[in-house]
Amino acid sequence: MLRVVKLLCCLLAVIGAIALSGYRSLFTSQMAQPHASASMVTHEATRIPTRLLIPSIEVNAVVEPVGVLPNNDLATPTGSPWDDVGWYKSGPAPGERGSAVIDGHLDRPGGYSAVFWHLRSVHVGDKVMVIAAQGKTVLFRVTRIVLYPPQDAPLQEIFGNADGIHLNLITCAGDWVPSQSQTTLRLVVYTSLA
Amino acid sequence: MKLKHSLARVGLRLPLALGFLALLLCFGAPALPASAQSAAFVRVIHASPDVGAADVFVDGAKLLSSFQFGSVTGYVQVPPGPHTVQIALVGKGINAAVISQTLAVSAGVAYTVAAVGTNATGLSLQAFVDNNLLAAGMAKVRVYHLSPGLGDVSVSDGNGMVFSGLSYPQASDYASIAAGSYTFDVTATQPSTTLPLSETLQANTVTSVFAVGLFNGIPKMQLVSAQVNGTPGLPQTGSNPYAQPTNSQPLFPWPLSVLALMVIGAGVTSVGADIARKIARVRSHT
Numbered sequence: 001m002l003r004v005v006k007l008l009c010c011l012l013a014v015i016g017a018i019a020l021s022g023y024r025s026l027f028t029s030q031m032a033q034p035h036a037s038a039s040m041v042t043h044e045a046t047r048i049p050t051r052l053l054i055p056s057i058e059v060n061a062v063v064e065p066v067g068v069l070p071n072n073d074l075a076t077p078t079g080s081p082w083d084d085v086g087w088y089k090s091g092p093a094p095g096e097r098g099s100a101v102i103d104g105h106l107d108r109p110g111g112y113s114a115v116f117w118h119l120r121s122v123h124v125g126d127k128v129m130v131i132a133a134q135g136k137t138v139l140f141r142v143t144r145i146v147l148y149p150p151q152d153a154p155l156q157e158i159f160g161n162a163d164g165i166h167l168n169l170i171t172c173a174g175d176w177v178p179s180q181s182q183t184t185l186r187l188v189v190y191t192s193l194a
Numbered sequence: 195m196k197l198k199h200s201l202a203r204v205g206l207r208l209p210l211a212l213g214f215l216a217l218l219l220c221f222g223a224p225a226l227p228a229s230a231q232s233a234a235f236v237r238v239i240h241a242s243p244d245v246g247a248a249d250v251f252v253d254g255a256k257l258l259s260s261f262q263f264g265s266v267t268g269y270v271q272v273p274p275g276p277h278t279v280q281i282a283l284v285g286k287g288i289n290a291a292v293i294s295q296t297l298a299v300s301a302g303v304a305y306t307v308a309a310v311g312t313n314a315t316g317l318s319l320q321a322f323v324d325n326n327l328l329a330a331g332m333a334k335v336r337v338y339h340l341s342p343g344l345g346d347v348s349v350s351d352g353n354g355m356v357f358s359g360l361s362y363p364q365a366s367d368y369a370s371i372a373a374g375s376y377t378f379d380v381t382a383t384q385p386s387t388t389l390p391l392s393e394t395l396q397a398n399t400v401t402s403v404f405a406v407g408l409f410n411g412i413p414k415m416q417l418v419s420a421q422v423n424g425t426p427g428l429p430q431t432g433s434n435p436y437a438q439p440t441n442s443q444p445l446f447p448w449p450l451s452v453l454a455l456m457v458i459g460a461g462v463t464s465v466g467a468d469i470a471r472k473i474a475r476v477r478s479h480t
Contacts, residue, residue, distance in 0.1 A: 001473065002467060068328065068426045073428065073430060074426040074427065075429065076430065103431055105431045105433065106433070107433045109433045109435075109439060110437055112439065154301065155327065156235045156326060157232045157233055157271075157302060158425070160269065160304075161235075163271050172431040176434060181430075183432035
């Protein structure tokens with residue numbers, strides 16, 4: 001009788017916790033999110049990235065092509081801003097010579113996590129995979145993890161390194177500065193073709 | 195009875211402890227390395243009319259073979275700090291270097307290094323700091339005056355003057371102009387001459403126009419160009435933690451849910467156990 005009561009109470013607690021945490025968010029990242037896409041030439045279909053996978057931190061995200069903002073900064077995803085990542089479309093595609101760049105949000109307004117919340121936890125050697133529309137997969141491995149103040153970052157190295165085939169991942173880090181509407185740092189994870 | 199009582203106390207405290215541990219693990223971020231030393235990026239242009247095809251050595255190792263006059267390389271990574279750069283006629287070897295100079299480069303900076311000069315005025319390396327930050331939606335352009343013996347030049351793009359009063363051996367500022375096709379005219383007054391260059395400038399790129407060669411001599415004066423993708427600034431990938439949460443997110447972040455689960459579970463289990471015990475006691479007395 002005592003055991004039954006205990007079991008019921010625990011079960012109630014579990015159900016309550018799940019309800020409170022909003023179970024939808026637990027499953028969102030696993031749900032396939034088909035995005036409308038214009039018909040693509042075969043060559044484009046094999047180079048344009050569509051998914052980014054980082055198994056060590058359980059990232060499995062849709063990739064949106066992004067451009068630049070009027071203030072010259074790299075733009076961020078707009079379709080699903082907190083769950084998608086953005087590939088800089090004016091740079092090389094992942095797997096082409098040079099430095100492809102993908103950015104993603106660290107968190108969302110109110111402080112809750114976004115797609116790159118765990119990017120700080122990757123290790124050198126971790127796998128990073130990019131899948132193109134027709135299933136072609138490119139494998140990279142993490143080589144360096146560096147923090148920079150945004151105004152003091154080596155842009156040529158992050159975006160313009162043509163020595164080899166690289167994919168560099170960017171998100172925010174550090175503290176939020178309300179007067180600047182930005183965080184104090186950026187996190188750059190450098191990866192190279194495996 | 196005493197053992198059961200102790201176990202009951204552990205039963206309450208353990209979930210609480212685990213809950214706090216879960217919180218710590220979630221929010222206690224591991225220390226990350228401070229900003230590492232980034233490479234410098236250097237490209238080289240051969241603008242010395244009195245040096246033919248050349249070999250270029252950096253710190254004793256050959257970087258370029260048979261480097262032709264008027265050619266410009268792409269940017270290559272160079273560790274920050276001082277480096278010995280030597281230029282020798284092709285195949286003559288490093289000991290026959292006609293230019294030997296120490297250049298210091300800084301982390302994260304892009305440079306154009308020009309081999310310039312004549313035998314009469316002296317051969318040397320001129321280093322320019324480049325700014326490849328893109329101008330969103332526009333094309334950036336810069337002119338390098340590397341033609342010895344030519345006075346100040348002005349540059350027009352067909353719509354108007356872009357640069358004026360550019361001396362040898364200097365580089366202009368960057369101008370941001372609309373993407374499109376242009377015919378640039380590089381005009382000198384001493385001696386009086388104009389050289390045209392037709393270029394299509396893409397948006398978000400940086401184009402460099404180099405005036406090289408000799409007005410009266412060989413190699414003849416000419417315009418050489420190089421276009422690179424501009425680099426954007428870093429993105430705004432953080433959010434205001436004090437803002438009103440948007441709709442598409444959980445009521446509570448999951449670490450708090452874990453803690454809530456622990457506390458609720460422990461508390462309710464404890465209360466439930468008490469109730470069950472009281473029921474059992476009442477039953478045993480009846």
